Structure formats: C-alpha cells, structure tokens
Amino acid sequence: MSITISNISKSYKNVKALQDISFEVKENELFGLIGPDGAGKTTLFRILTTLLIANEGTATVAGFDVISDYKMIRNSVGYMPGKFSLYQDLTVEENLNFFATIFGTTIEENYDLIKDIYVQIEPFKDRRAGKLSGGMKQKLALCCALIHKPKVLFLDEPTTGVDPVSRKEFWDMLKRLQQKGITILVSTPYMDEAALCDRIALIQAGKILEIDTPKAIVKHYSKPIYNVRANNMYQLINSLNDYEYNHSVYPFGEFVHYTDKRADFNQKELKMYLETKNLTDIEIEKTIATIEDTFMELAK
Amino acid sequence: MNHNKVIQVEGLTKMFGDFTAVNAITFDIEKGEIFGFLGANGAGKTTAMKMLIGISNPTSGKANVAGFNVFTNAEDIKKNIGYMSQKFALYDDLTVKENITFFGGIYGLSIKRIKEKSEILIQELGLEKVANTLVGSLPLGWKQKLSFSVSLIHDPKIVFLDEPTGGVDPITRRQFWEMIYKAANQGTTVFVTTHYMDEAEYCDRVSIMVNGKIEALDTPKKLKEKFKAANMNDVFLKLARG
Known part of the structure; x- marks a missing residue:
C-alpha cells in the first residue's frame, strides 16, 4: 500500500x-x-x-x-x-x-x-x-x-x-x-x-x-433515473418539485434528472401531469446515473 | 435604442500596450435572458466584463449597458447593475444582516426598504437561524446564495455573475441555478461566466471567447448542432483549443 x-x-x-x-x-x-x-x-x-x-x-x-x-x-x-x-x-x-x-x-x-x-x-x-x-x-x-x-x-x-x-x-x-x-x-x-x-x-x-x-x-445508484425535458426549464423544475411523488429533481445540462418515490412509476402519468402545468415538447426517457447523481443521493 | 436590449455591444476593444485583450466583440442581450459568457482562462472574459460593468475604459467600440453608455455614464451603470464574483462576495466579519444592511445602504436604499428586503431575503434563503452569525463561518454554498441575493438587493436590470458556483457542492450549485432562473423569470437579465459546462446548457444563449474574440454565439442547442457535439463540453473543447 x-x-x-x-x-x-x-x-x-x-x-x-x-x-x-x-x-x-x-x-x-x-x-x-x-x-x-x-x-x-x-x-x-x-x-x-x-x-x-x-x-x-x-x-x-x-x-x-x-x-x-x-x-x-x-x-x-x-x-x-x-x-x-x-x-x-x-x-x-x-x-x-x-x-x-x-x-x-x-x-x-x-x-x-x-x-x-x-x-x-x-x-x-x-x-x-x-x-x-x-x-x-x-x-x-x-x-x-x-x-x-x-x-x-x-x-x-x-x-x-x-x-x-x-x-x-x-x-x-x-x-x-x-x-x-x-x-x-x-x-x-x-x-x-x-x-x-x-x-x-x-x-x-x-x-x-x-x-x-x-x-x-x-x-450502486439504486433508483431508475429519467431525463426530462420540456419547452421551459424553469417551469419544468418548479412543476417537478411540486409533483407529490418526486424523490429527487436535479437539473443536468439540457435535462432534469428525475427519480420517483414509487416502485411502479409510470412515465405517461408524469407526462400528463406536466401537460396540466402548460408545459409542451415534453420528453421523458430513462437514463444512466452519473457520479454526480450518486454523490447527491448520498449527500441528501 | 431597442428597449428590450439591455446590453448592446459593438466592436468593443481593449488594448494593454500592444496586446489586444478584447478584440472587437459584438453582441446584444435581451431583457430576462440568461447569457453564458464562456472562454478559456486568459481569453479576455474578465477584461470584457470589467468594461461592461463600468470599471475599465474600453480602447474603442461601443457599449450600452442598462441604457447607459460605458464611455460617458459608467457611474450610472454601476447603480443599475448587480455584480457578484467568487472572490469578492461579502464581508466575512459582518453578520448576514449587517452585510445586507451594508450593501443596501451602498445602493442607496432607504432604511425602511432595507429592513423589508432584509426580512424577505433571510426568509427566502432560510437563513433565519444564522441572521446574526458572521458570514465568515457559513458554508461556501450559503455564502454564494446570500451573495447572489445581495447583488439583487437594489432590483437591478442586469446582474453579472463571475464564476458564482466554483467549488460549490452539486446540490447547492443546482439550488443556485434555480435562483438564477427565478430572477430571469422576473425580468432580470443574467450575465454569467462558468467553467462548469453543464451550467452552459442552462443558459438561453452562450458566447465562447477565444483569444479576445467571440468565436461562437448561439443557443446551446444550435451550438451543439453546428459543432456536431454531444454536449457543451465538446463544443468548448473543439473551439477553445484556439
């Protein structure tokens, strides 16, 4: 050593x-x-x-x-x-x-x-x-x-x-x-x-x-993590922060990294929720955790 | 003059002897825009910024900031902008409240207004418990968030942020950006420099300076398309090799 x-x-x-x-x-x-x-x-x-x-x-x-x-x-x-x-x-x-x-x-x-x-x-x-x-x-x-x-x-x-x-x-x-x-x-x-x-x-x-x-x-990052994008970043962050099922909401470049509290998370449901917040061009797709995601999860 | 354009710069140049630190840069920034001002160390960012905030005289060119000419009305510019840097933030040996009062006073706010602002600001930042604590003993992330709020105390049209998140932990860094979004959403123009390329993505438009010149200026999306890059880090690496 x-x-x-x-x-x-x-x-x-x-x-x-x-x-x-x-x-x-x-x-x-x-x-x-x-x-x-x-x-x-x-x-x-x-x-x-x-x-x-x-x-x-x-x-x-x-x-x-x-x-x-x-x-x-x-x-x-x-x-x-x-x-x-x-x-x-x-x-x-x-x-x-x-x-x-x-x-x-x-x-x-x-x-x-x-x-x-x-x-x-x-x-x-x-x-x-x-x-x-x-x-x-x-x-x-x-x-x-x-x-x-x-x-x-x-x-x-x-x-x-x-x-x-x-x-x-x-x-x-x-x-x-x-x-x-x-x-x-x-x-x-x-x-x-x-x-x-x-x-x-x-x-x-x-x-x-x-x-x-x-x-x-x-x-080691245990939760499924999603890239979320929409027409307005600030509104998107606020809307996700207000979403009752969110576990974490972190801006990551052009996306927001989102994790959900529920085991049976449904992307369509989140999309519908975001549409009610007047967001458009919504994209949600699964992504891979980065070291920064891991760090923030551990530091929470 | 177009009133939606809060910064208008044309051919702005700064020479030190025969060295051209800033070489004829031209751009406009609109009200409420988040404008990322990127470049390698030594590319001329700080010199350019100093001219825009009225503390360095340009050698030539034109620049209008918050409605005032940088050549003739530098003092008016200072009153109408906010400024925050990583290095000069707040007074470590004054408390949170004292810092707010001090900067409020510097910007000519009434005692009543300072009191109001102070309460709002402390509450928004969740600093109630440390309001009477010396700023020097606070974690860096808190200091930087407080410093940003203080730079907005006089409701400036534009706020200039010089590497506001350097060394700040990733969670606080994101909270800081949420504050930037909020300010921009309320109509404040944000002019920001950073070495974090993920933060470049948060900007409405980004300029990249190389050897004193602006070599690229567009939305992050268009820059990535133009340079066939996966992210802003790649755009930067392709351009800034200089």
Missing part, C-alpha cells in the same frame, strides 16, 4: 473537519478525493503530508508513519497545495532550482520526469512566478512538486477555476506521470474528473460517503 489511513479524525474548535476516515491507496494508483469546498479534503492532505497532526487515528505514506517518520515522508512525497505557494518574486527557473536544491537534487537529474510539462513554461523561465497566468502557475507548481522524483504525489484541487481545455490537458499529464510509476492522490470538486481516476472516495462534511471505482459507484 502506498497510503494507509486508519480512523483519522480532526477537529478545529467545534468544527469536525474529518470524522473517522479510513481508506487505502494502492501502489501506482490514481486515486481521487471528490467533494465540495469544506468537505475536509485539504485537512486530509495536510495530515498525510505531515503538516498537520490528527486528533485520532494513524496514517502511513510510502511505508512511513506520518508522526514518527515525518522527515522520511517529506523526502518521499510531492505536494501541490490548492493555494499557489511558490515564491512570487523568484523567476520560473529560480523556483525550480530552489526546490531541487532543497531536496538535494538538480533539475538535470530528474529532468525526464518534468520535461513534458516544463517545455510548456520554458519560454517564460526568466519571468517572475507572480507574473504568470493561472495555467502557467499550475504547471510550474507541478514541476516543483515533482523535481525530487517523489514516490507519492499529492495534488489539492489542481484544476479548480481552470477552464475545461486546460483541465483536460492537466489530466493527460497526470496519466503520463502515473505511467512513470508515481502514486497520485488528487482532490477535485469537479465530478466529471472522477471518471478519470482508478478509484475515488466521495467526501462531504468530513465523512467518506463511498469508496470504489467510478464505474462501480455509478452502479
């Missing part, structure tokens, strides 16, 4: 940030921690990277205990915090050199690991980090987290606020790093990125809702 977490709890004053969290991340796995702001993702990252001590429980990273072997862990992991934490007044190259030196290595020694990413920011190597665009900062931070060839890489919301194109590029980079033998624990609030992980943990309000492969998690 690359990471083991056993019964970890952490509180800040009267806020329970993490409650009895346990899971394992396998060697060379790309593991996703999926949950919104305030779920406890950053707290867990800080405990695993030895920057914070848990109130209860134990954890190991790369075989080392987070308390007794914390120095060994610091040499074995790369950590990219959610907040940009490089030196704003050092240049791109100076930042990278600094982190390499701190870890007793050189850029040249591990250049093959960062090459793919570094070539994209190399044209700006003399620019101060504070003057880089968001996407460039993110790439530099990743290079700095990798420069000592860590066994385990911790990425805390690397794609938050990043546009879909750059997000896709970032995930392509992660897949390549995984192929080079690095174990990756990554957190994200974007549910669509969950599908790109080997396994995921859904986390909310300090508790793990579920852990499994993305495919298996989706299969």
